[in-house]
Amino acid sequence: MNIVTKSALGAVLAAASVVAPAVVAPAAAQSNERVAFVNVQAVVVNSTAYQTAQTQRQTTYAAQLQQAETRRAAIQAQLDPLITAFNTARQQPNADQAALQQQAAQIQQIQQNGQNELQQILAPVALSQAYVEEQIREQLGTAIQNAARAQGVTLVISPETILHAEASHNLNEATLAQLNSLLPSAQLVPPDGWLPAEMRAQQEAAAAAQVQAGAQQPATTGR
Incomplete structure (x- = not known):
């Protein structure tokens, strides 16, 4: 999934203004471009998997x-x-x-x-929450891509970059439908020893640094 930030979009527009006198895209090609936005957090918390997990968690x-x-x-x-x-x-x-x-x-x-x-x-409750959200986000990119292709969208951005948009540019519902299809439900209880992705990355980085530090230790020789 490609995310275009406001600064990156500004750079693209600035570059386009420089080359505009020399290169002009055909009107037909321009009309084929369609931009839509997705509110990622809203899609996640409104997904069937998330809502079901919220209910199940109260019992579990x-x-x-x-x-x-x-x-x-x-x-x-x-x-x-x-x-x-x-x-x-x-x-x-x-x-x-x-x-x-x-x-x-x-x-x-x-x-x-x-x-x-x-x-x-x-x-344990917080760990369950993180586990469910990670499962959902693993499918989110595919859901956005599927929704974009189905509606002929060529560029998907986040709401933070938008100053004005018609309702037809809102891809939330289509993405939500795709996400619910990809992940109707999520596992509620994480397996033993499971950690969120951020903590796993921290552990891997610490382990790699420890290995590197060990490799840089000078070898000792006996006398």
């Missing part, structure tokens, strides 16, 4: 979701009196600023620890 990961909600409520219950006491203390005419700073630091620490704890509880 019900234990983690309930645990997180219970823990969130407990953390908030711990914070509420501390926040009330802090607000009351700082409104006093001669408020102890050092004591206020200690109270604020305590509240922030509890909030940070709570956030970390909730992220840990919900880690």
